[in-house]
Amino acid sequence: MATLEDLAAQVGSHAKELTQLMAEAKLSPPSFGPDAAPSPPHGKGYEKVQNARMALIEAAQSIRDLALGPDDCITAYTDGIKHDLAALHVIVEFNIPQMIPLHGEMSYADIAANVGFPEYRVHNILRHAMTFRVFRESRAGYVAHTGPSAAFLRNEVLNDWASFNLDEVWKADTRLAEALRRFGESQEPADSAIGIAYDFPKGNTYWDFVSNDGKGDTKGWRQRRFAKGMKFRAGENPQAHHHLHKSFDWAGLGKGEVIDVGGSTGHVSIELAKAFPELNLTVQDFAGLETFQAGIPDELKSRISFEEQDILKENSHKDADVYLLRSILHDWSDKYAVLILKNLVPALKDGAWVLIADFISPETSTSGPKWLERLSTIRSMQMMTMVNSPERAEKDWVDVIKRADSRYSVEEVVTPAGTAMSVIAIKFNKGT
Numbered sequence: 001m002a003t004l005e006d007l008a009a010q011v012g013s014h015a016k017e018l019t020q021l022m023a024e025a026k027l028s029p030p031s032f033g034p035d036a037a038p039s040p041p042h043g044k045g046y047e048k049v050q051n052a053r054m055a056l057i058e059a060a061q062s063i064r065d066l067a068l069g070p071d072d073c074i075t076a077y078t079d080g081i082k083h084d085l086a087a088l089h090v091i092v093e094f095n096i097p098q099m100i101p102l103h104g105e106m107s108y109a110d111i112a113a114n115v116g117f118p119e120y121r122v123h124n125i126l127r128h129a130m131t132f133r134v135f136r137e138s139r140a141g142y143v144a145h146t147g148p149s150a151a152f153l154r155n156e157v158l159n160d161w162a163s164f165n166l167d168e169v170w171k172a173d174t175r176l177a178e179a180l181r182r183f184g185e186s187q188e189p190a191d192s193a194i195g196i197a198y199d200f201p202k203g204n205t206y207w208d209f210v211s212n213d214g215k216g217d218t219k220g221w222r223q224r225r226f227a228k229g230m231k232f233r234a235g236e237n238p239q240a241h242h243h244l245h246k247s248f249d250w251a252g253l254g255k256g257e258v259i260d261v262g263g264s265t266g267h268v269s270i271e272l273a274k275a276f277p278e279l280n281l282t283v284q285d286f287a288g289l290e291t292f293q294a295g296i297p298d299e300l301k302s303r304i305s306f307e308e309q310d311i312l313k314e315n316s317h318k319d320a321d322v323y324l325l326r327s328i329l330h331d332w333s334d335k336y337a338v339l340i341l342k343n344l345v346p347a348l349k350d351g352a353w354v355l356i357a358d359f360i361s362p363e364t365s366t367s368g369p370k371w372l373e374r375l376s377t378i379r380s381m382q383m384m385t386m387v388n389s390p391e392r393a394e395k396d397w398v399d400v401i402k403r404a405d406s407r408y409s410v411e412e413v414v415t416p417a418g419t420a421m422s423v424i425a426i427k428f429n430k431g432t
Ligand SMILES: C[S@@+](CC[C@H](N)C(=O)[O-])C[C@H]1O[C@@H](n2cnc3c(N)ncnc32)[C@H](O)[C@@H]1O
Pocket: 207, 227, 230, 231, 234, 261, 262, 263, 264, 265, 268, 284, 285, 286, 309, 310, 311, 312, 325, 326, 327, 328, 331
């Protein structure tokens, strides 16, 4: 068992190593200031930096938890986190980061005038957020940016991702225990925490809810917010595009045709088209997302198109070389994941590839960094809460694939270092 002193020594040595490696890689040192550089990149050339960073985070979390002791370890969550989320929710909902100049300051009184509630409440909320480094007091009565608060200015889609989580997901989380009590093993999407939180009609899915909420021009606003949130996620390190690019021989397809099934805004197709200039891609999703076609860069427009396709119905786009399901099947219970894979079959030519880019859960709790393991457990909790789907270990994935069609053959499972997402490459052997 590590002692406080052991852990302090580990923190010291990992911090030293990380500082040195970041300097060698010409990365700015970490800072709490408004100009803080984003987290260090992943991928080729940054493996050592990332390993040192993970080791430092792990040791720092361990020393904090040990110093807290058992009771405070629990109350840090029960007492604090719900209010952290409430403060963040208000900050995002009222666009407070966008009001404050990056290198300037704003008084509590002026923020109050902008948001329309009293100054003492603004004070309450922002002073709490400052305890976890979102904003700081530049002087008495004035608020300025920190690195984390300024992140909302640097990355527009972070707002969408945060707002989706703090609004829909958190509300659903508060109903999870009730959902488990009421619905036990149901595989229906509506029999879920989110289904209870928003009172889904029987048979409805999260996707029906987000495409239909709102009226007139605002209809589908949740769907668009979610889609932009996915764009944020796909740009983030553990799910970054380069992992997908090196998990399959895309270049070997030549002028191949790829169907990005459930491709949302087309963000994955755009990056594939940039990296592999011969590929032609079709983004399939709900009709409401075709508005994102306008965002395809001009030079890629001839190689990326959008089409409406309900994944719960037979796929009508026949004879492509690859059908990519990235972050799709984890959204569905086994019953529906099998159906979605079955629905591809009528479109598949002999030798077609079906690529599942998704999370494979470790069979048991790993002895690796808890910070990394949390990426996987957070994902599983999110899926259970929002879409009533299970976590899947590799054998569970193979079972779902085989149940869909015996002609599917799993050729390879690739998990590049540092990614949260694996690629299961399946070949379709049509036979005679
Ligand atoms: C988790 S997102 C993944 C988006 C994208 N593939 C990615 O990797 O970032 C799931 C996508 O599945 C789409 N989807 C859900 N149900 C669908 C259905 N019945 N038909 C078509 N698309 C659907 C959603 O609109 C959403 O874009």
